[in-house]
Amino acid sequence: MRGSASSVRAALAPYPDAVHVVLSHLGKDDDVHLARDVTAIDVIVGGHSHTVMRQAMRVGRTLIGQTGSRFQFLGVWTLSRKNGQLSVQYQLEPIDGQMPKDPQVEQAVELLRQTLVPEVVIGQRKTTWDVMHAGRSD
Numbered sequence: 001m002r003g004s005a006s007s008v009r010a011a012l013a014p015y016p017d018a019v020h021v022v023l024s025h026l027g028k029d030d031d032v033h034l035a036r037d038v039t040a041i042d043v044i045v046g047g048h049s050h051t052v053m054r055q056a057m058r059v060g061r062t063l064i065g066q067t068g069s070r071f072q073f074l075g076v077w078t079l080s081r082k083n084g085q086l087s088v089q090y091q092l093e094p095i096d097g098q099m100p101k102d103p104q105v106e107q108a109v110e111l112l113r114q115t116l117v118p119e120v121v122i123g124q125r126k127t128t129w130d131v132m133h134a135g136r137s138d
Contacts, residue, residue: 005037012040019079019086019125021045028053028066035059042086043077065090074099 004030012020020041024031027049035041036059044064052068073092080087093099 005034008034008038009040012038016040018082019043021077021079024048027051028064031059031064031066032059035062043079043088045075045077052092054092056088063088063090067092073096097115 008022012018021043022034022041022045024034024044024046025048026034026046028046028051029049031044031046035044039060039062041062044062046066049066051066052073053064053066056063056065058064063068065075065077067073072095075097076089076091076093078089079093080088
């Protein structure tokens, strides 16, 4: 990821006054590393690790948020700039049937649902999966 961080730094450098938002699927731990390595990032909207972050995590000037998995929550970010100062708020809204539905979003979701294959368990591993030693015979 270190090489990726230098690419991101180079891409952001020509835009020092812009608000830099990264949509990441690195996972929370790597989002933290990215925020430390690329200090120009304002917000990281992350995924992959399925972490529910009820409050944004600050790493330097960067705020990181994640919403868990399986449509539990909607992450709401509000960014505004006044007199050159960036203000960022983050909150999680439960997706529980109480949220008003948007007809355009509903239509898009329904189209997506028609193409999805339902989850089917085809087997289970009887031992824990050690990702640190996956594929090694030692």
